Amino acid sequence: MFADGGFELHLVGGPVRDAVLRRSVSDLDFTTDARPESTEAILRANCSTVWTTGADFGTIGGLFRGEQVEVTTFRADAYDRVSRNPIVRYGDNLVDDLERRDFTVNAMAVSVPGHEFTDPFGGLADIARQTIRTPASPESSFADDPLRMLRAARFAAQLGFGIDPETLDAMRRMAPELGRITAERIRDEFVKLLTAPDPVVGLRILVDTGLAEQFLPELPALRMEIDEHAQHKDVYEHSLQVLRNAIALEQDGPDLLLRLAALLHDIGKPETKDVVDGGGVTFHHHDVAGARLARRRMRDLKFPKADVQAVSLLISLHLRFYGYGDAGWTDSAVRRYVHDAGAQLDRLHLLVRSDCTTRNRRKAERLRRDYDAFEDRIARIRADEDLRAVRPDLDGNAIMELLGLEPGPQVGRAWAYLKELRLERGPMPRQEAESQLRAWAAAEGLAPSPDAE
The missing domain is CATH 1.10.110.30 (Hydrophobic Seed Protein)
Structure with a gap:
């Protein structure tokens, strides 16, 4: 199509690199001496869909026979080197266009339809090296x-x-x-x-x-000094190993939120480090500090709000399980763990398992067995209850009817009490829930009106 119009066209950049590496190639990037208006005309005549969102930078995109393609006019940009913004200037030859690309492995081209390979900066040799x-x-x-x-x-x-x-x-x-x-x-x-x-x-x-x-200054800050008087695990190396452990547990490809939580789970340690008498080191509440720091850093980097909440929640909960095997938990504690984790429960399971990097095989095996038992216990309780959406045994309408209340904060307080009761005791018969609510209301001065029965 471009040759018929008298223009050059070259497959360029990532697709060429990935083809050389025998990696899968999806989107196809081309460069041409045609100006954007000529490129757009050719694509509109031959593509099922065309987009021009990159037209200001010389790029026109289209869907051609089911393949996504983007065609960019040769570039010879200048930069102000104060911002990143280029002064868009079109070039007149392929080599100048390739020279302005980021790396030599991305500065190779193959002409179409002639299939001439162009590699002026040694990208093929750099791939070999x-x-x-x-x-x-x-x-x-x-x-x-x-x-x-x-x-x-x-x-x-x-x-x-x-x-x-x-x-x-x-x-x-x-x-x-x-x-x-x-x-x-x-x-x-x-x-x-x-x-x-x-x-x-x-x-x-x-x-x-x-x-x-x-x-992300919190990451290099994990390289805390380890001295002979205050020994502790290398937190930086530990965090990288936890990330690798988490990746090994992934089932359906990269999980960004799990990987972020694994990498950042201990970033609260530098802030909370304390050397105690005898040379020991503590990091009390580093989970809380870490969640706060992760939340702030992710907001600064403009992560979506839901991602910020998910990662900070995982970090805040990553220590809660420890001690389960020794102290044992009540059913209410298990319910609360599941309830607090919410939609992140499955990720929390993987994060906690990944956090075990000890070289002590006996300790590692004990932690693994404890968490296996913990997950089995969650499954048994879940078989009897809906732990993912723990709700009080009475809804807002039933509370208002029982206590003779109008909509307002008092109903919210009553609902919160019943929810805590539900987490503590599990499901209750309606009659028992009503009895408990009446007793609570009387103690709070919210006894039902005479005609509420």
Whole structure:
């Protein structure tokens, strides 16, 4: 289609890299010497759907024979190097377009229909060496777009590649430049890294280069000093191992919320660390502190509200199970655990199991058996009760009728009392629930009116 119009067209970037690596290829990216208006005309004549959301940057997208394609005019942008915003300028040749791309492994092209392979910056050799390197100097590339430093860590995690020493050195020196990038773009790149096959590789790069300090300082803060007088587990290494444990337990692909909770579950420890007499160390209430810190950091990174709530809840609950095997729990305590976890119960199970990183096999096996028994107990109680939606035995209408109340805060107080009673005792016959409510109301000065019976 483009050749018939007298234009060049080249498959470029990620699809070429992934084809070389024998990885699956989905969306197809092309570059062309055609200007956007010509590209749009060609696609509209041949695609079932066309979108122009990227037209200001020279990109037109379409659905062609069931394949999603995006076609971008050759670019030769300049950058103000204060913000990330490019001054869009179209180029007139393929090599200049490839040079402005992030890494050599993404700066290869295959022409269509001729299938001529173009690799002016050694991307194929870098794939063979499993190396991440920039086409231009890393200083120039990262000054143009500092987010590329995060992308280098992300590609290392996705592809299992190392980063070229010169490129890595530039990342260390230029880490503060990340401050020019919006929180949303940083979040999106971080999510891609965290859901990669081995995010620990990328996370280590972020911490070692100082990039994590720019947007997630709680992570490098876990590298607390361990001295001979105040021994404690290396919290940073422990957290990375918990993340790996959680990934091993995933059933249906990457679970972002579980991975975030695993990575951040102990970020409250530096704040709560206390050295006690005799050289011991405590981290009292680090679960509460960690939930607060995670909530604040995720909000700063513009995560959706539901994700913030889910991760902070998981962190706040990740210690509650410990001691179950020794002290034993009442049925009401089990109900409350399930009720408080809510929709995150299954993730909480995985997080608690992942948090065991001890090398003591006997201790690890005991914790595993205890949690197996705990989950079995939840299942037995759930067989008799609906633990996912624990509700009082009387609803608001029944409370108002029984106590002769109008809608208002007093009804809410009565409902909350019955809910606590339900968690403590389990389901009750209606007559017993009514009797308990009357006794509570009398003690609270809310005795039913004479005509309420």
